[in-house]
Amino acid sequence: xxxxxxxxxxxxxxxxxxxxxxxxxxxxxxxxxxxxxxxxxxxxxxxxxxxxxxxxxxxxxxxxxxxxxxxxxxxxxxxxxxxxxxxxxxxxxxxxxxxxxxxxxxxxxxxxxxxxxxxxxxxxxxxxxxxxxxxxxxxxxxxxxxxxxxxxxxxxxxxxxxxxxxxxxxxxxxxxxxxxxxxxxxxxxxxxxxxxxxxxxxxxxxxxxxxxxxxxxxxxxxxxxxxxxxxxxxxxxxxxxxxxxxxxxxxxxxxxx
Amino acid sequence: xxxxxxxxxxxxxxxxxxxxxxxxxxxxxxxxxxxxxxxxxxxxxxxxxxxxxxxxxxxxxxxxxxxxxxxxxxxxxxxxxxxxxxxxxxxxxxxxxxxxxxxxxxxxxxxxxxxxxxxxxxxxxxxxxxxxxxxxxxxxxxxxxxxxxxxxxxxxxxxxxxxxxxxxxxxxxxxxxxxxxxxxxxxxxxxxxxxxxxxxxxxxxxxxxxxxxxxxxxxxxxxxxxxxxxxxxxxxxxxxxxxxxxxxxxxxxxxxx
Numbered sequence: 281x282x283x284x285x286x287x288x289x290x291x292x293x294x295x296x297x298x299x300x301x302x303x304x305x306x307x308x309x310x311x312x313x314x315x316x317x318x319x320x321x322x323x324x325x326x327x328x329x330x331x332x333x334x335x336x337x338x339x340x341x342x343x344x345x346x347x348x349x350x351x352x353x354x355x356x357x358x359x360x361x362x363x364x365x366x367x368x369x370x371x372x373x374x375x376x377x378x379x380x381x382x383x384x385x386x387x388x389x390x391x392x393x394x395x396x397x398x399x400x401x402x403x404x405x406x407x408x409x410x411x412x413x414x415x416x417x418x419x420x421x422x423x424x425x426x427x428x429x430x431x432x433x434x435x436x437x438x439x440x441x442x443x444x445x446x447x448x449x450x451x452x453x454x455x456x457x458x459x460x461x462x463x464x465x466x467x468x469x470x471x472x473x474x475x476x477x478x479x480x481x482x483x484x485x486x487x488x489x490x491x492x493x494x495x496x497x498x499x500x501x502x503x504x505x506x507x508x509x510x511x512x513x514x515x516x517x518x519x520x521x522x523x524x525x526x527x528x529x530x531x532x533x534x535x536x537x
Numbered sequence: 538x539x540x541x542x543x544x545x546x547x548x549x550x551x552x553x554x555x556x557x558x559x560x561x562x563x564x565x566x567x568x569x570x571x572x573x574x575x576x577x578x579x580x581x582x583x584x585x586x587x588x589x590x591x592x593x594x595x596x597x598x599x600x601x602x603x604x605x606x607x608x609x610x611x612x613x614x615x616x617x618x619x620x621x622x623x624x625x626x627x628x629x630x631x632x633x634x635x636x637x638x639x640x641x642x643x644x645x646x647x648x649x650x651x652x653x654x655x656x657x658x659x660x661x662x663x664x665x666x667x668x669x670x671x672x673x674x675x676x677x678x679x680x681x682x683x684x685x686x687x688x689x690x691x692x693x694x695x696x697x698x699x700x701x702x703x704x705x706x707x708x709x710x711x712x713x714x715x716x717x718x719x720x721x722x723x724x725x726x727x728x729x730x731x732x733x734x735x736x737x738x739x740x741x742x743x744x745x746x747x748x749x750x751x752x753x754x755x756x757x758x759x760x761x762x763x764x765x766x767x768x769x770x771x772x773x774x775x776x777x778x779x780x781x782x783x784x785x786x787x788x789x790x791x792x793x794x
Contacts, residue, residue, distance in 0.1 A: 348757065371752075371760050391732050392750060397742065401735040404728045430728065439722040440729070442764050443715040446774070447729055448736045449751030450781045451708040456745045456788065458700040465696040471661045471687065472697070472704050473740060475648050478658040479705045480737035483730060485654065488713045493649060494706030495628075500605065503628050507699050516784040517703070523780045524707045527773040531713065 281421055284336055285309045285324070286358070287345035288316035291368050293395040295345055295387075296324045298403070302425035308336045312350075332357055339363065341421065343387065348372055355379035366407075366418060370441030373434045374408050385409035385418045388437055392448055404428035406437045457517045489531075496528035538678055541593055542566045542581070543615075544602035545573035548625050550652040552602055552644075553581045555660070559682035565593045569607075589614055596620065598678065600644065605629055612636035623664075623675060627698030630691045631665050642666035642675045645694055649705055661685035663694045714774045746788075753785035 281304045285296050288311035296306055306324045311317035314330035321328025329335070335342075342365040344354060351372055358365075360381040367377060370388050377384035391403040405422045407429055409415030415431060422429040432440065455476065462469040482491065495503035504525055511518035538561045542553050545568035553563055563581045568574035571587035578585025586592065592599075599622040601611060608629055615622075617638040624634060627645050634641035648660040662679045664686055666672030672688055679686040689697065712733065719726040739748065752760035761782055768775035 348760065371763065390728055392735055392739075392748070394739075394743070394748075397739065399742075401739075402731040404731055406728075428728065428731070430725065432724065436722070436724045438763075439719065439767070440724045442767055443719050443724070443726070443729055444732055445751050445764065446711050446715045446718075446778070447708075447733050449749065449753065449785070450711055450777070451704075451733075451736055452745065452748050452750075453781060453785050453788070454703050454707055455740060456749065457784070458703045459745055461703075462696065462700050465693070467689065467693045467697045467700070468687065469700070471647055471663075471685065472700055474659040474661055474685070475701055476704050476708075476737045476740060478649055479708055480733045482649075482651075482654065482658075483712060483733060485656075486651070488709065488716055491649070491651075491709050492706065492713065493709075494702050496706065503605065506628065506695075507702065510696070510699055516787060520707070520777075520780055520784060521703070523777055524710060527714070527777060528706070528710050530773060531710070 281305070281340040282307050282338065284339035284342045285320070285345065286342065287311060287368075288313065288320045289345065289347070290393045290395050291389065292343075292345035293320055293323070294393040294397075294400070294403075295343065295368065295389065296320060298400075298425040299343075300324055304421075304424070307339055310335055337363075341366065342381075343368065344377075351376060364414065364417065370406075370437055370444065374410060375434075378410075383410065383414050385414050386434075386437065387418060387422055388432075388441070390440060390444060402426075402428065404430070406430055406432035406440060408433055408437065454520070457514070457520070461514060461517065492528065492532065494528070496525040497532045499529065499532070538562070538597040539564050539595070541596035541599045542577070542602065543599065544568060544625075545570065545577045546602070546604070547650045547652050548646065549600075549602035550577055550580070551650040551654075551657070551660075552600065552625065552646065553577060555657075555682040556600075557581055561678075561681070564596055567592055594620075598623065599638075601625065601634075608633060621671065621674065627663075627694055627701065631667060632691070635667075640667065640671050642671050643691075643694065644675060644679055645689075645698075647697060647701060659683075659685065661687070663687055663689035663697060665690055665694065711777070714771070714777070718771060718774065749785065749789065751785070753782040754789045756786065756789070 283306050306326045309317050309321040309328040317328035317330050345368040358380050362382045364383045365381045366385045366387045374386045386408040388406040389403045405426050407418045409418050459469045540563050563583045566574050566578040566585040574585035574587050602625040615637050619639045621640045622638045623642045623644045631643045643665040645663040646660045662683050664675045666675050716726045
């Protein structure tokens with residue numbers, strides 16, 4: 281397919297690379313920021329523009345990979361007639377494209393995409409279309425560059441997006457707070473990397489509930505009390521520690537020490 | 538070295554296997570529970586006992602891999618004279634062994650060990666001894682089965698143990714809550730596994746702070762508000778969502794939408 285790519289951030293860049301690698305043609309990169317448009321256009325060996333009036337008109341698919349706030353106003357600056365258009369956002373309805381074209385849908389990558397990351401992770405996609413035909417067109421396209429493509433409507437995508445915030449954004453924040461705590465106490469955070477990796481990868485082999493260990497799940501009040509004392513100078517971490525301890529205890533109410 | 542292993546749980550089992558594989562000899566397994574002692578003794582091809590009076594006296598190292606509460610009372614039931622003894626706990630001082638033997642220390646695996654897990658993860662160890670000679674003896678031993686052994690005193694080990702609780706127990710609890718949320722809304726939690734794996738493994742390649750994305754870090758109040766509404770029936774998760782959002786905002790105060 282011939283793709284026109286709108287956007288020049290992490291999602292646009294990583295999707296552009298995947299699309300190109302799968303043998304499709306990227307015709308043009310559009311971005312409000314001309315320098316960014318040029319960088320990505322050059323990388324994908326295609327033209328670029330920051331003038332929406334110069335958008336190439338013969339694309340097979342217009343892929344809108346821009347920030348949510350810009351996407352929510354897309355009908356004010358993008359009109360594509362009958363051209364197939366898809367956005368890439370997890371928390372925005374496909375209907376935001378309703379005024380943009382008669383044919384629209386969503387290609388949402390359920391992964392944290394970073395253009396600097398050259399060892400590309402596996403990327404599942406949630407796809408949707410405003411008609412069964414468009415859904416089929418879109419999923420057939422996505423399947424050429426990902427073996428994990430599933431159809432999901434706005435509601436399902438919104439729920440998976442929230443779950444992604446929980447398992448990615450929140451855990452990453454825990455890593456950041458733990459790293460600072462280790463630095464302050466002159467212990468090597470990197471020693472935790474094998475544990476962090478194991479915590480994620482073993483989910484494929486065990487029920488998550490069985491994997492819960494630690495002072496809260498065994499109601500070890502001595503350790504909980506001692507660890508809360510160690511966190512007096514870390515109000516954010518202490519607050520999270522308490523919230524987690526209560527939540528974990530709720531899940532494991534009957535377990536004694 | 539000739540090892541006498543006290544304990545029969547996850548830590549004792551996994552360490553026993555590692556020790557055996559490194560070419561050491563496990564002489565005996567002791568456990569209060571005879572059935573458990575037998576299972577592990579059989580697996581490690583050595584004798585077993587649940588009678589502390591029958592402990593073999595010619596071991597080079599007595600490894601005490603038991604629950605914290607039992608460990609805190611160890612001096613009441615274990616006396617080893619000058620025999621080298623080490624416990625495996627993260628949050629317990631090495632001094633708990635002071636009355637047990639003249640020579641003691643710690644061999645703490647900074648990993649979540651599960652005997653059912655046959656694809657054994659990399660295990661860093663924090664080691665300590667009551668004298669420089671004992672520390673050297675212990676680290677030389679540990680180095681035969683792990684390439685990640687570091688000396689850490691009680692204080693450092695205590696801090697890394699708390700950090701381990703944060704990066705393992707808390708993230709695992711987030712996975713559990715997210716899985717339930719997905720099941721309730723009939724979306725496939727397994728689609729999140731590549732993201733979960735990527736969230737952990739990429740820490741080797743990027744500063745953690747740079748990896749923070751999501752509504753809280755970009756102060757996207759619209760999405761935060763919508764996601765809080767999606768969590769009204771999930772008080773634990775909603776509470777965590779709010780606590781994380783405040784904590785992440787504190788870290789990224791100056792970033793606009």
